[in-house]
Amino acid sequence: MERLPMVGLRLSLKQRYFLLLCFAVGAIIAYQFARNRLEVERMSRVEGLMANSSQFTLERKPFHILGGSIHYFRVPRGYWEDRLLKMKACGLNTLTTYVPWNLHEPERGVFNFEDQLDLEAYLRLAASLGLWVILRPGPYICAEWDLGGLPSWLLRDQNMKLRTTYPGFTAAVNSFFNQLIKKVVSHQYSKGGPIIAVQVENEYGSFARDEDYMPFIKEALLSRGITELLLTSDNRDGLRHGGVKGALETINFQKLNLNDIKYLDGIQPNKPKLVMEYWSGWFDLWGDLHHVYTAEDMIPVVTEILKLGMSINLYMFHGGTNFGFMSGAFAVGIPAPKPMVTSYAQPLPELPSHQERRAYQPVVIHQHLSLWDSLHFTDKPLKSEKPVNMENLPVNNNNGQSYGYTLYETTITSKGILNSKNNIRDRALVFVDKHFVAVLDYKTQELALPDGKKGKRTLSLLVENCGRVNYGKTLDDQRKGLVGDIELNKRPLCDFIIRSLDMKPGFVNRLESSGHWMSMRQRPSFPGFFQARLYVNSFPKDTFIKLPGWSKGVVFINGKNLGRFWSIGPQQTLYVPGPWLHKGDNQVIVFEEQETDGKILFATSPDYGMTVDVQ
Template sequence: MDMHSAFGFRLSLRQRYLLLLVAVGLVIYHFSRSRPELRRMPRVEGLRADSSHFTLEGKPLRILGGSIHYFRVPRPYWEDRLLKLKACGLNTLTTYVPWNLHEPERGVFNFEDELDLEAYLHLAARLGLWVILRPGPYICAEWDLGGLPSWLLRDPNMKLRTTYPGYTQAVNSFFDKLLKKVVPHQYSKGGPIIAFQVENEYGSYAKDEAFMSFMKEALLSRGITELLLTSDGERGVVRGGVKGVLKTLNFQKLNVSNVRYLEEIQPQKPKMVMEYWTGWFDLWGELHHVYSAEEMTRVVKEILELDMSINLYMFHGGTNFGFMNGALAVKLPAPKPMVTSYDYDAPLSEAGDYTPKYHLLRNLFSLYHTQPLPELPALQERKAYQPLVIQQHMSLWDSLHLTDKPFKSERPVNMENLPVNNNNGQSYGYTLYETIITSGGTLDSRNNVRDRALVFVDKHFVGVLDYKTQELALPEGKEKRTLSLLVENSGRVNFGDTLDDQRKGLVGDIELNKQVLRDFIIHSLSMKPGFVNRLEKSGPWVSVRPSFPSFFKAKLHVSTVPKDTFIKLPTWGKGVVFINGRNLGRYWSIGPQQTLYLPATWLHSGNNQVIVFEEQETDGKIQFSSIPDYGMPVDAQ
């Protein structure tokens, strides 16, 4: 049957052509209903900075942005957090990209599950949010080594954030993989990304005049066509810039003279605060930083009245799960590691709660919308589960058979240069160094412990070596005894000019009575999920009085649908908590943080595996709370 007989009349060529177009259109519509990504259509004109205002499709656009890092939020909660961002009146999502998670070993990439960046971009697009992507490769972010992978430090001559060939080659390899995934999500191709940041706060570093040009070309040569911008503190805005790229500012306190200076060096360009700091981060051993909601809102209002675009850093901080916290670089006496929580005193709390800052900002941003803002999404339920009592433990020494084969070396070897992880070295966790001694006396670290070592003689605790304490008295004895140093990487510095010097473990010789110690057996204790699961299923777990350090095991029974909660360990000293094989993060009795956020999505109905690695003390009780405890507050200003 031909088209003539099918319709009972004769169709002209023009009519046939029109009928075919209608049929094709119906097919496309059918598939686009079930596959939203097919609805993408190329746009004509993306974000432009050709006048004093941003324009998108030739129409004025004020960027009202907020930072939420996908890698700090459990994936099932991404949509909840982004909906709350949109309901606050924001139109743009910003996020960093953590190189050290996406390429944990050289040439081995991970963009799955919690690290599925493309899924995050798809979600932003579906929710009607624009995206400013900050791909680094250096991100700072209070994140270990500022997001750079530790295997870079295997090169003894490495010069990070410069055009040193060993660094640029690694960046090129990573960007080849990353940007291939990102390019299709650009605005010009129907995606949500309207701008890209070139590196990050280079004005505070600026060791290589050619570096920012290299970074700009690294983006352009791989198909990035959207607006490029740089982001710097007030003093680095010029040194961190690069020709043809829009400069933006980072600050917490508004200094109008800095805004005027930006106008002078960048006339007839949009003004933007890329990072308006809504709070601040916390350090172990200090107080919990807070920033007045009223003061924050007042400054945001002033920024908007200056006709500037803004991005709130952070809008929702999330959590430094695992060993991923960074450290603050201070000259003396030592770097100070960040805590596990990255609540940041942000408008949306670590667990996704609305704060007074959120409600004040929502009221303010509503004035910049012609339509009512979306209704507030419901909050996640929380529960304080019944306390657990630990009944079994396994000493560190009894767990060593579950780790990788130990490495023998005449001299100490730093973590990054250990022959583990396919010769990429050890990135995070603890490293155990053991050697034989035949006398007591004075043990001198020569300041080669990075960052903190528990010292044992024949498994008996002697003391702690760190940046402050570099000598210990060892008990006398002429027989052969085993000296053990359990060294923790507490977090690499994420900002400043000491990035090249962030190797961990024992980074040089140690001495006993002025004699250099030799012949070490080195155990890598990175405590990855595979090790934790082997630990849970293996023996010997015992119930007698524990020695330290030890792993402690318990079961959390969830009888109904799991709820968010906070773990509280008031009688424990220092260590790490694992839930169903996942590393929840570090705890430390010195505070300020006293609870660890446990998202419901990491639990399941029935029995949940809880393992705690404790260094020195506990009565074995694990408590739960429905509210966090971040310690005594202090004004971030």
């Protein structure tokens, strides 16, 4: 057989240079063509979203906002496209999303806009699917999110006044916006991007502590290049104080009250009306029931809103999950804050291309490690005469501890009555010489310590941050851990050793490689870490973890924090995204406070617990 010549191996040096030159010129032409096409597209955009009459206009044509909220930080990145496609399949044309400051700047001056937090990738995805975007950058977002999205390191300043023009707060906002806004400016409508409107702060009318604050936030956006329509959003009671000149006011509600619409029309005549948050569900609190807002209840309200010619945004279209320690707490009209559950989902009807789920076979715990044996994997402990709250601990490059647990230990020489003076935030397991005694929290603030051996004994308080309040007027009071003295027989305890247990990925990875794990043949002690292996023999699918024989704690899959679980419910399962699993062995670590039956179960459906209708 005749051998064919191998093209390209016998080219002269000049020919090679010529080919390279051709490739380079071609690349430049292609780049310039694409750039020109984008420029033509941008220039062809006559006019963005306007609110100059009773009807929105986009490109000078009447436009109805049919929106839905999906937060990129609550959905695994591998599922962003799936969720947005489902939104578009429902006939919605606009995506709304918050921006969580506390995730993007976990330590002062340390910014993260990568991977799960790649906001620009999320905006590009929305644009590629033909969705417009209303961006809600905060800095405060509420969102049933820890501290309403504000970073906990702000609270290291004992004089901090959040959501005001207090210099310490405005300086931090300016620093964050310097990083954030430059990333979103090019994604505005006028630049060829999907952003048609930007919200100025969030529901400030219900807070309203500083009349100069909203103008400051507005100017912070404008001065950094925001040119699209500005909005504010408030519930009915907040409309009076939540607006700012030059921004369209919008309303939030669940049950339609025509008097509220008339009020909005009265303070803002001849302007389009937008329900910025039509609450399609409600949040759940640990120890309560699961709230359900049925489609039968929603349909007549949504129908009436549209009949009135109003625009609407479903909050949420898809809730997602408060992974890790991100769920907030509720404190309005109740004596003490109540923490929110890990799930943030509302049930939706089945849609096309439904993600397949799998109930994996139960796995058995094969190793355990007591809390006390894990302490050498934590940061260097702090010795302090007085208790120090979580945020002011000298950890994380002096940004304090944000989430998780903090262990306070001191020496006692007598029995007696231990009184928290309501200085525990939020819940403490109390131990004497590593033996569990009781729980102290907002309800139980006093207990009798048991008799024991004479002489010195170690008193340990493992204090959990159950979630900072995300809404209301108590944001400045959300420091966690021990926020004041603890008394024994009416005398303040002193000389503490304090350890941070924020359970970040580095800590969990150090645990996994520890040689201190013990076989389950040896009786475990509590609190403790429990390890198992989930074997996946095919392409990983979504699943839900069930822990019926456990009490309270946190679950980690391959080092990722799935969130809190608590047997008091209502939530009885934890969502495990398929993209967080891989074929073969997957590491499961459970931190459990008090009990276990040694098994982990899996299900194809979530269990949100006993239900109650939203009133």
